[in-house]
Amino acid sequence: MIYMRYIILAFILLSKAGPIYALTENQAKHFFHLSNQHTTTFLNIKGYQQTTDYTCxxxxxxxxxxxxGKLSESQMNQKMEMCIAKEMGTTKSEGTNEDQLVCWLNNHGFRAKACYNGSLQMLRTKLTEGTPVLVDWIDWGGHWVAVAGYDSSPNTNNLDHATIFFADSAAHFDGMKTRDGITFINADRFANMWLNSKLQRNIYIIATPLDCNSSLTWKQIEGINQCP
Structure with missing residues (x-):
């Protein structure tokens, strides 16, 4: 019953917030054509598409x-996804919480921390530093995405004219062709929807590699006989 309340809440928020669009190739061209008049920060991060409804x-x-650079393109597959999910303790009923994500990242060569006081300005600052931020918001009743970009009119903080971009593992669920799994939404709308399924607000994770020059091996990902 408690999860039904979250689902109902998600539908209410989504109905008030408006649609979340997948960035098609034509829309991307159109958007970047306007970027000369806007302040745009965009990271080269792709949204790997999840293969289940609980492994975001x-x-x-x-x-x-x-x-x-810790995984190769050939390693971006379902086997890797489900192996990481198993190591994290991801479940069909609960998905993955911030503590599980942070624990896994800290055990695999990252310095990771979960925080609960996120702001749009912080996201913009991290983007300019080249650091993707993982955020948990109410889309799909609770959904992890990576903040990939931010666009706003110059010399203004008017959120009505700002757009936030995500590397979104559920972009394909919308049935639209996307560019690299990128979706976007009005920044003000996102700020009002930045809460998880437990109604905790503004949760985010910052994780940076301890050694930028090394890659994770499959054995390191597997752990000790946890994956086939």
């Missing part, structure tokens, strides 16, 4: 690993 956490961590 492991999937977005894969996107983070790929961004930092």
């Amino acid at each position: 956490g492991p999937a977005i961590v894969m996107s983070l690993l790929r961004y930092y």
Whole structure:
């Protein structure tokens, strides 16, 4: 029953917030054509597409690993996704919480920390530093994405004219062709929807590799006989 309340809440928020669009190739061209008049920051991170309805956490961590060169393109597959999910303790009923994500990342060559006071300005600052931020918000009743970009009119803090971009592992569920699994939404709408399924607000994770020059091996990912 408690999860039904979360689902109902998600539908209410989504109905008030408006649609979340997948960035098609034509829309991307149109958007960047306007970028000369806007202040745009965009990271080269792709949204690996999750293969189940509960593995957004492991999937977005894969996107983070790929961004930092810790996984190769050939390793971005379901076997890796489900192996990481098993190591994290991801479940069909609960998905993956911030503590599980942080624990896994800290055990696999990252310095990771979960925080609960996120802001749009913090996200913009981290983007300019080249650091993707993982955020948990109410889309799909609770969903992990990586903040990939931010666009706003110059010399203004008017959120009505700002757009936030995500590397989104569930982009394909919308049935639209996306560019690298990127979705976007009005920044003000996102700020009002930045809460998880337990109604905790503004949760985010910052994770950076301890050694930028090394890659994770499959054996390191597997752990001790945890994956076939």
